Amino acid sequence: MRIDFIVNPVSGQNDKSQVLSAIGKHLDFSLYEPRILFTTAAGEGFTLARESRADVVVAVGGDGTVSEVARGVLGSDKILGIIPCGSGDGLALHLGISRLPMLAVKALNEGSVTGIDVACMNGDPFFCTAGFGLDARVSMEFARSTRRGLPRYIELAWEQWLKKDLEQYTISGADGVLWQGKAVFVTVANANQWGNQARIAPMASLQDGDLDVVVVNPFSTLEIPDLATRLMTGRAPTSRHFLHFKGSRFHIRREADGAVHRDGDPFLSGTDFDFTLQPRVLKVMVPRGKNEKI
Numbered sequence: 166m167r168i169d170f171i172v173n174p175v176s177g178q179n180d181k182s183q184v185l186s187a188i189g190k191h192l193d194f195s196l197y198e199p200r201i202l203f204t205t206a207a208g209e210g211f212t213l214a215r216e217s218r219a220d221v222v223v224a225v226g227g228d229g230t231v232s233e234v235a236r237g238v239l240g241s242d243k244i245l246g247i248i249p250c251g252s253g254d255g256l257a258l259h260l261g262i263s264r265l266p267m268l269a270v271k272a273l274n275e276g277s278v279t280g281i282d283v284a285c286m287n288g289d290p291f292f293c294t295a296g297f298g299l300d301a302r303v304s305m306e307f308a309r310s311t312r313r314g315l316p317r318y319i320e321l322a323w324e325q326w327l328k329k330d331l332e333q334y335t336i337s338g339a340d341g342v343l344w345q346g347k348a349v350f351v352t353v354a355n356a357n358q359w360g361n362q363a364r365i366a367p368m369a370s371l372q373d374g375d376l377d378v379v380v381v382n383p384f385s386t387l388e389i390p391d392l393a394t395r396l397m398t399g400r401a402p403t404s405r406h407f408l409h410f411k412g413s414r415f416h417i418r419r420e421a422d423g424a425v426h427r428d429g430d431p432f433l434s435g436t437d438f439d440f441t442l443q444p445r446v447l448k449v450m451v452p453r454g455k456n457e458k459i
Contacts, residue, residue, distance in 0.1 A: 167219040168197040168246070168273070171234050173204050173226030176251045184225055184248055187266035193274040197221070204230070211237040220244065221450060223273065227251015228293060228360060232428035235292050239283060239447055246273050246450040252313050253360020253429055255293040259371065261455040272452040279459065280445035281371040284355040287439055291427040292447070294359055294366075295440075297417070298332055298350030299325055301424040305431035315361055326386070333420040336378060338412045344380060349406075351417060352379045353440050360429065367399040368409070371459050374444040378415055380408040415440040 170188060172181055185201070192199060200219065204210050210230050214222050214237025223246035224234035231247055231254075238245050248269040249257035260281075263269050286295050299322070306321045331347040352359075354366035354377040366377040384392060384406045395401050402409060417438045425434045451459065 166197055166221065168192075168199050168221040168223060169213070169217045169219040170199060170201045170223045170225050170248070171204065171210050171213050171217075171230070172201060173210065173224075173230040176226035176230055181225065181250065184250060184266045187248075187270045191267050191270040191274070196274060196276070208233065210234045214238050214243075217243065221246050221273070223248055223450075225250065228253050228255055228429040231256055232292060232430065235283075235447060236290055239290060242448075244278055244448045244450055251360075252307075252315070252318065255358045255360035255429070256356050258360065258362060259293070259356040259358060259369075260449065260451050260459055262452060268452075273450055275453040277451050277453045277455065278448055279372075279451055279455075281447050281449050281459070282355055282374060282445060283443045283447050284353065284376055285439075285441045285443065286353070286425075286427055289427065290443075291355065293356040293428050294352050294354045295425070295427045296350055296352040297334070297419060297423075297425055298348060299330075300350045300352065300359065301426045301431060302330070304426040304429055305424045308431050326389075331383060332423070334380070335418045336380070336410065337416040337418075338410065339414055343410050344408060346380075347383065349381045349383055351381075353377075353415065353417070354379060355442070363396050364399045365396065365401055366409075367401060368411075372445060374442060375411050375413055376415060376440055376442050378410040378412075378417075378440075380410075382406045382408065413442045 210233030214234040221244045222238050224231040225248045247257045283290050302325045303322045336344045352365050354369045357366050357369040358364040369377040
C-alpha cells in the first residue's frame with residue numbers, strides 16, 4: 166500500500182525531526198511504501214494531495230495543513246491520515262489522534278478507516294469549524310503573528326476582547342429565522358472544538374449528518390474565567406450565554422463585511438453565508454476503537 170506524508174515544515178513549533186524519526190522507526194514497512202513530500206508555500210498541500218497516487222495521504226502539520234490535504238483527497242478513494250503538530254489540531258483531537266508522533270504513526274499501522282461528514286461554507290469545504298466575530302478576528306491576528314502556540318493565542322484573544330466589537334447576526338434554518346441579535350462570536354461546528362481541547366461544541370459529531378451552530382451572547386469580563394473553564398471541560402452548553410442550533414443547512418447573515426475563519430484559516434469576506442453538509446464523504450484513518458461514534 167502506498168502512503169504519502171505531506172509535511173508542512175513551518176507549522177506549529179516548526180521542527181519536524183521527531184515526526185520524521187517516528188515515521189522511520191514505527192511505520193510498518195511491510196504494510197506501506199512511504200514517500201515524504203514537503204510543502205513550500207500555502208496551498209501546496211492541496212495540490213500534492215490531489216496529485217498523489219497513494220492509497221493513504223497523511224497531513225503532517227496543523228489545522229491549515231490538514232484542511233488543505235483533506236480538500237485534496239476529497240472526492241477520491243484516497244484515505245486521509247493525520248499526524249498533528251500544529252497550534253490547535255482540532256480535527257485530530259476530535260478523532261482521538263495523539264499529538265505524540267510515535268502514537269500517531271502507530272495509529273496508521275492499525276489501518277482503522279471511517280467516514281466523516283464534510284461541511285461547506287458557500288460551497289467551500291471545511292472539516293472542523295468555521296466562524297465569525299471574536300474568534301475570526303483572533304485567527305486573523307494569529308495568522309499575522311510571528312509567535313505561535315496557545316499563550317500567544319490567548320494574548321491576542323484578550324486584545325480583541327477589549328475592543329468590545331460585537332456584530333449583529335441573523336441565523337436561519339430550513340424552517341426560517343431561528344435567531345437574531347448581537348453576539349461575541351458565532352461558530353459553525355462539524356467537529357467538537359476549535360483546537361487544544363477547547364470544545365465549543367461538545368455535542369458535535371463527525372458522523373451525525375448535522376452541523377452545530379453555537380452563538381455566544383455578550384458577557385462581562387468577570388465571567389471570562391467561568392466561561393473558559395466550561396469551554397475546556399466540555400461544559401460550554403451549560404452557560405446561560407450559550408445558544409445552540411442543530412441541522413444540516415443554515416444561512417447566516419451579518420451586518421457588515423469582515424473577518425471569517427474556516428478551519429482556523431482567516432480571510433475577509435462579505436455578509437451572507439450558506440452552510441451545508443455532505444454526510445460521511447471523507448475517509449479518515451483513526452486509532453483503533455475510534456471508528457464509531459466520533
